[in-house]
Amino acid sequence: MPAYTVTTVAPMPNLENLKKQAKQYLRWHRERYYPVAAEIRAALPRFQHLDDNQVLEANFKLSDAQELIARQLGFEGWQALKTGAPAMTDQKNRPCLHPF
Template structure:
């Protein structure tokens, strides 16, 4: 069995990460503690999370249901992997955009596209999430080109696709971005399948599709 002092340090580390809103720990908490299973990352980080919760997390990772059982080495779980018998619930998806200037990208998405910063991580920051309503985009700083030349523009390789619920909304958003001086890879148009779409080109060459129903 692992050293108890090391286990205590692990629990305190999880507790600190939760308090610091370290997003990767939200996935660990959700996967390990059943009561957090159906929560999104933000909801996990907003929820109360005590040292006892962190200790239970460590216990379950080591095959025990409770911290006390872990520290005494008794009553191991029947399912030591901590997997859940029900079908796993997928709570969301987020596109990852690669950027060469993290601060400038945050400024573009917040100042031009109307997003808000959900969180940023690192000192200086190298990863973060921006959101507008239910749309969320991850930004990841990279120091070297990820794509060759202008292949994204030539082939219209999308980095993200965001949907709107009505024809009025997609038109209003396009006009909002047009007034803000946004560069478009494609202006608002009706596609052969009926959807109305436009594509924004961000300062890092990422193509972001916005789509809504036709008139």
């Protein structure tokens, strides 16, 4: 029989903080900060076929940065995150069982 450990699910970040994170990703893209290219490519399908330089040269809008944040959190897009955020914050104190 497997052993289990009880952990709590981390709360969903505040929507205002997520908006600020999206703006930060937009700034990093404009500043050609190379580590952000890999994150964009990993999360956004339309950038997957591009290399780092091509990602940083591509048109990247705030809506793209918002989609990036949403996908990193497991949502299909920003709107899904906005509607799912209140439901996810309600689960912050629910225990979650994980096998070792």
